Every structure is written in C-alpha cells, then in structure tokens.
Amino acid sequence: GKLEIHFIRENLIISDRSNSSELLRWDMGVMFARSYVLQLSENVKRSNEQKLRSGKSTHGPKLGYISVMGEDGKKTHVPDPDKAHFIRKIFEYYIACTSIELLTARMKKEGFRGKEGKPVVMSTIHRILKDRFYCGMMTVKGKEYPHNYETLISNETFRQAMDIRMGWKKHQFQYQAKPYVFRGLVKCALCGC
Numbered sequence: 001g002k003l004e005i006h007f008i009r010e011n012l013i014i015s016d017r018s019n020s021s022e023l024l025r026w027d028m029g030v031m032f033a034r035s036y037v038l039q040l041s042e043n044v045k046r047s048n049e050q051k052l053r054s055g056k057s058t059h060g061p062k063l064g065y066i067s068v069m070g071e072d073g074k075k076t077h078v079p080d081p082d083k084a085h086f087i088r089k090i091f092e093y094y095i096a097c098t099s100i101e102l103l104t105a106r107m108k109k110e111g112f113r114g115k116e117g118k119p120v121v122m123s124t125i126h127r128i129l130k131d132r133f134y135c136g137m138m139t140v141k142g143k144e145y146p147h148n149y150e151t152l153i154s155n156e157t158f159r160q161a162m163d164i165r166m167g168w169k170k171h172q173f174q175y176q177a178k179p180y181v182f183r184g185l186v187k188c189a190l191c192g193c
Contacts, residue, residue, distance in 0.1 A: 052140055055148035062133050063087070063115060063124070064152055077149045086112040087152045090128055095160050100125055129161055 004015040007029075014026050048058045061067050061077040064087035070076040086107060093103050104122045112120045128134070135158040136151045137144050187193065 052138065052143075052145045055146055057138060057147060057149070058140065062131065063128065064134065065149065079150055079152060083112070084152055086110070087128060087134055090125060091134075091153050091157050091161050094129060095157065095164060097164075100129075129165060132158060134158065 001016045004013055006013050010025070010029065012022060012025055012029075014022065018026075051058050057077060061080075064080055064084045065077040066080045067075045068078050089110070090103060090107065093106060094100075098106070100122055104120060104125050107125065108119045114120055114124055132139060132144070133147070134152045135155050136146055138147045139145075
C-alpha cells in the first residue's frame with residue numbers, strides 16, 4: 001500500500017487500489033515484454049550459431065591475437081605481432097619436456113605478458129596448452145567448430161603437447177609385497193628407481 005508504479009507511455013498506474021482492467025493491462029504488458037525478451041534471446045542464439053558454423057568467433061580475441069577491421073568492414077582476429085611468437089614458444093618449450101612451473105618462469109623472463117600487461121601466471125600457461133583455438137578449432141559450450149583465423153601452431157604440435165600433458169606423472173610402479181611409505185614420491189638420482 002506504500003508504492004504506486006506509474007507507466008507514463010501506457011497511461012497506467014498500478015497500486016493496491018488498481019481495478020481488474022488495470023491489473024489485466026499490467027499482466028498483458030508483462031506477457032508481451034517476456035515474449036519480446038524470449039524472441040530476442042532466440043535471435044541472438046541463432047545468430048551466434050550461424051557465426052560459429054561460418055568459422056567466426058563470438059567472443060573477443062584469445063591471448064596471442066588482436067581484433068582488427070577486416071576488408072568486409074567487420075572485425076576479425078589476427079595474430080598479435082607482440083605476443084603470437086610467445087604462444088608458439090610455449091608449445092615448443094613444453095614439448096621439449098619443460099614443466100609448467102619452469103615454462104612460466106621462462107616466459108616471465110622473456111617478457112610475456114597477459115592482456116592486462118601483467119606477467120603471465122601458471123594457470124594462463126595451462127589454459128593456453130589446453131586451448132585448441134591455436135591450432136584451428138574453437139570450443140564453445142562443449143562443441144568444437146573449425147575457425148577461419150590464422151593458426152599459431154599445427155595440429156601435430158597441439159597433439160604432442162596434449163600427449164605430454166595427459167601422460168604427466170602417470171608412471172607405472174612395480175609394487176612389492178610390503179608397503180613403502182615414500183613409494184612414487186622419492187626417486188634415486190642415479191638409477192631413477
């Protein structure tokens with residue numbers, strides 16, 4: 001009873017004293033607004049799906065890419081001249097048996113920075129190593145779509161990095177009859193046992 005809602009364009013006032021025709025007009029307005037929002041949502045989803053099928057990204061550029069105006073007057077993603085070579089190095093160093101910790105330290109030392117200009121962190125390196133965008137595939141909501149942008153690495157390079165990442169620390173151990181407290185944690189520097 002303390003509030004009144006005034007709709008100037010509709011010439012409608014809603015309060016606890018509103019009659020049934022005013023409340024019905026309010027309900028119809030809400031219904032039409034909901035219908036408009038649902039149609040708008042469907043149109044955006046349909047437009048995004050069409051973009052993805054045609055090989056265009058629905059998001060901003062990934063680290064290592066920048067947005068520029070294309071020949072058709074629309075934005076497109078191209079390799080960032082300052083950062084693209086770092087992305088290639090990350091995959092090359094990782095395939096050369098460098099751990100993510102050492103790789104992060106090396107990239108910081110070489111001057112690789114994130115989008116905000118801050119030094120790169122381990123989670124960013126890990127995310128780059130898992131992202132198929134750099135070899136030509138976009139993953140959106142669990143579905144993969146090929147994109148039309150220039151790739152920074154080959155499919156073979158990505159596959160090698162994935163094989164290393166998936167096989168990391170998955171060594172088989174030959175267990176003996178008695179339990180050993182530090183099994184799998186401590187290794188001999190000479191023989192590797």
